[in-house]
Amino acid sequence: MKFGEEELPITTPALLLDIGKLDANLARMYAQVDRLGVPLRPHMKTAKSIDVARRALNGRPAQITVSTLSEARYFAEHGITDILYAVGVTPDKLAEARALRNVGVDLSIILDSVEMAEAVAAGGAVPTLLEIDSDGHRAGFAPDDPALVEAARALASVGPGAFRGVMTHAGGSYDCRSEEALRAAAARERLALVEAAERIQASSVPCAVRSAGSTPTALFADSAEGLTELRAGVFMFQDLVMAGLGVCAIDDIAVSVQTSVIGHQAAKEWIIVDAGWMAMSRDRGTASQPIDQGYGLVCDAAGQTISDLIMVAANQEHGILAMRPGSMATLPQLPLGTKLRILPNHACATAAQHAAYRAIGADGAELQWQRMTGW
Numbered sequence: 028m029k030f031g032e033e034e035l036p037i038t039t040p041a042l043l044l045d046i047g048k049l050d051a052n053l054a055r056m057y058a059q060v061d062r063l064g065v066p067l068r069p070h071m072k073t074a075k076s077i078d079v080a081r082r083a084l085n086g087r088p089a090q091i092t093v094s095t096l097s098e099a100r101y102f103a104e105h106g107i108t109d110i111l112y113a114v115g116v117t118p119d120k121l122a123e124a125r126a127l128r129n130v131g132v133d134l135s136i137i138l139d140s141v142e143m144a145e146a147v148a149a150g151g152a153v154p155t156l157l158e159i160d161s162d163g164h165r166a167g168f169a170p171d172d173p174a175l176v177e178a179a180r181a182l183a184s185v186g187p188g189a190f191r192g193v194m195t196h197a198g199g200s201y202d203c204r205s206e207e208a209l210r211a212a213a214a215r216e217r218l219a220l221v222e223a224a225e226r227i228q229a230s231s232v233p234c235a236v237r238s239a240g241s242t243p244t245a246l247f248a249d250s251a252e253g254l255t256e257l258r259a260g261v262f263m264f265q266d267l268v269m270a271g272l273g274v275c276a277i278d279d280i281a282v283s284v285q286t287s288v289i290g291h292q293a294a295k296e297w298i299i300v301d302a303g304w305m306a307m308s309r310d311r312g313t314a315s316q317p318i319d320q321g322y323g324l325v326c327d328a329a330g331q332t333i334s335d336l337i338m339v340a341a342n343q344e345h346g347i348l349a350m351r352p353g354s355m356a357t358l359p360q361l362p363l364g365t366k367l368r369i370l371p372n373h374a375c376a377t378a379a380q381h382a383a384y385r386a387i388g389a390d391g392a393e394l395q396w397q398r399m400t401g402w
């Protein structure tokens with residue numbers, strides 16, 4: 028085979044997606060939202076792929092959440108037009124938001140200041156949700172902040188539909204340490220949102236949408252009373268952080284990075300592979316959890332975890348595998364060229380390092396699935 032004539036099959040590192048596990052994760056979430064009686068607006072920030080979105084929306088309302096305007100454009104170009112752009116908007120992004128609306132995309136935006144509400148209102152209606160801080164994790168109005176009602180009024184003054192409702196993301200749920208804490212986080216998220224919506228409605232501004240969610244709170248909510256939709260994204264792939272929280276089992280994780288053994292340092296008890304932080308990301312999300320998985324947990328080529336073998340260090344294109352500190356297990360003999368899979372700490376961050384998915388079906392057949400990038 029000559030360069031330039033045919034594509035050479037580069038096998039590692041590569042982003043693998045197990046379609047069977049993806050489908051099982053989707054089925055679990057849909058069973059939960061159906062039980063709660065609330066629709067899901069899946070967050071595509073993890074997958075960023077129309078192939079995954081089609082699988083996720085199969086027979087369900089074609090409504091999604093995105094984290095960038097280029098994601099919104101990408102999914103709109105692929106026919107999904109009910110889109111919530113769920114990162115606080117800035118004045119310079121309004122032209123792009125309006126341009127998407129002008130070509131028929133039902134794009135809604137979020138913000139959390141009176142200043143930004145007035146800036147949106149000044150240019151005419153773009154359906155807007157106000158972000159509520161339900162747990163002190165990140166952005167948003169406190170539910171009892173008088174500025175919340177002021178912002179809702181500023182938007183509503185533009186005309187019907189300009190103010191669409193409220194949304195929140197319980198990012199604090201990623202720090203929960205028990206099932207009880209996860210359930211409590213879900214209840215806190217819901218109640219904060221309902222309180223915010225009621226305060227706005229008490230000022231005679233209708234608050235139609237009440238959108239809440241994160242993977243932990245969506246999966247562990249006991250009730251969706253007062254909510255109109257749930258959002259979650261990482262649940263489709265799951266990851267080691269979610270497994271560390273008890274949100275999923277390690278065996279549920281649908282994405283992994285395929286890598287090859289490229290060397291050994293016997294004296295140091297290291298195995299070197301061709302997946303470093305460029306393939307895994309630098310995310311160390313499990314470092315603060317009871318079980319630190321380093322840069323990822325190692326599996327054999329078929330996806331079976333290898334007891335206590337983790338990526339302990341990552342250079343750009345080199346990963347260093349070793350036994351977890353304190354492990355009684357012995358380093359496995361893995362000859363040069365051995366194929367392995369590494370499970371990621373954070374699926375969003377690891378997937379973002381790759382241009383496409385190698386999606387593997389139940390029969391082992393491999394499909395190339397798209398992935399988009401950029402802002």
Ligand SMILES: Cc1ncc(COP(=O)(O)O)c(C=O)c1O
Nearest residue numbers: 070113196241242258259260261
């Ligand atoms: C606004 C918003 N909604 C929903 C989600 C989905 O949460 P998860 O990644 O836990 O599924 C995120 C994730 O960051 C988010 O920022």
